Amino acid sequence: MATTEAVGRISEAGEPGELGYRSFRVGEFSFTRDEYFVYLHWPTGRHVASADAFLRALQRDVAWDFFYGIVNFDQVFGTMNHYGTVDVFAGRFNEAYRRAELDHMETLETPAIRAIFTEMLSDWTNEGFDPFASPEETGSAFGPKHGDNDAAVTRRRVLAKRMVSVPGDEELRTDDNGHPVNRMFADVAQDEPELHPEPGFEDRICGFNLFAYLSRSPVTWNPSVVAVCKDSLYCPTTEEYILPIIHGNDRVEWFVQLSDEITWEVEDRDSGAKRAKVIMRAGDVAAMPADIRHQGYSPKRSMLLVWENASPEIPALLRAGKLSNAPVAF
Ligand SMILES: [Fe+2]
Numbered sequence: 001m002a003t004t005e006a007v008g009r010i011s012e013a014g015e016p017g018e019l020g021y022r023s024f025r026v027g028e029f030s031f032t033r034d035e036y037f038v039y040l041h042w043p044t045g046r047h048v049a050s051a052d053a054f055l056r057a058l059q060r061d062v063a064w065d066f067f068y069g070i071v072n073f074d075q076v077f078g079t080m081n082h083y084g085t086v087d088v089f090a091g092r093f094n095e096a097y098r099r100a101e102l103d104h105m106e107t108l109e110t111p112a113i114r115a116i117f118t119e120m121l122s123d124w125t126n127e128g129f130d131p132f133a134s135p136e137e138t139g140s141a142f143g144p145k146h147g148d149n150d151a152a153v154t155r156r157r158v159l160a161k162r163m164v165s166v167p168g169d170e171e172l173r174t175d176d177n178g179h180p181v182n183r184m185f186a187d188v189a190q191d192e193p194e195l196h197p198e199p200g201f202e203d204r205i206c207g208f209n210l211f212a213y214l215s216r217s218p219v220t221w222n223p224s225v226v227a228v229c230k231d232s233l234y235c236p237t238t239e240e241y242i243l244p245i246i247h248g249n250d251r252v253e254w255f256v257q258l259s260d261e262i263t264w265e266v267e268d269r270d271s272g273a274k275r276a277k278v279i280m281r282a283g284d285v286a287a288m289p290a291d292i293r294h295q296g297y298s299p300k301r302s303m304l305l306v307w308e309n310a311s312p313e314i315p316a317l318l319r320a321g322k323l324s325n326a327p328v329a330f
Helices: 052-062 095-099 110-126 210-214 312-321
Strands: 011-016 022-026 029-033 037-041 043-051 068-071 077-081 083-089 105-107 227-229 232-241 244-248 254-259 261-268 276-280 285-288 292-307
Touching: 011 110, 011 227, 037 052, 037 068, 037 083, 043 052, 043 232, 052 068, 052 110, 083 110, 105 110, 244 261, 261 285
Parallel strands: none
Antiparallel strands: 011 022, 022 029, 029 037, 037 043, 068 077, 068 244, 077 083, 083 105, 227 232, 232 292, 244 292, 254 285, 254 292, 261 276, 261 292
């Protein structure tokens, strides 16, 4: 395997080229883009990706701060999070590249790779293209460089001051404050639950309609934490079109399909070999094992609840064989 492992590798941005885009360097990787494509070079290989798909993946990698485990942009390129350092790799989780010894990896401190990826995302995203939006709801990623969309690529999650619906929460769920119901959720009822608290508890017993809340989400494939109990995180999200990354798990993940339908392509995390196709319809629950990678296809905007165990111990316990890759043995 052709691997360079060195923490603190040089990363830098170059001058704008003929089409207005800057080039970038991360250790021995170089990144350039033209009107349609992104080009990656490393000492033993090269790769090309469509600019729109690359930017959608890059947007998640940056916004999720490299997420849990592996963010594969596609079958070749991606990042692996070690929570402090990040591996940037090509072909590392692709059996053919490994066999041909064309794979390559650079390890960087998280702030260094975060900074260069953030710059790349800003420079390569044109005015009118929002990598977080569904393709139907945004403009084109292509052409020579024109403007930017920093407002979209640096958007921050809307944060509730208190639990949603508790007095003092910011009433984020209305048309008035710029959160209209998405076109595909026009049929989602907007009524709120009826509450009958005992006298004296009126401001402490609260509830809200999660479906109505999610129907107003302006982004796709972007789980948000809505409930925390120790390491247990409930992360609902709305999905449309294709998950822009192939997520390589480093722990078991539970999926609860809240509405509509998603088809999941499930592959072996390390080789990319196909393992399963999982079709989830409203009400279905699945546990994605810790040794797979997966990509979802949602033909209509749908609601998905992702349930994560965020314990930092889990990857090491799995590596040591002290935990099973599957949460349930049948
Ligand atoms: Fe996952």
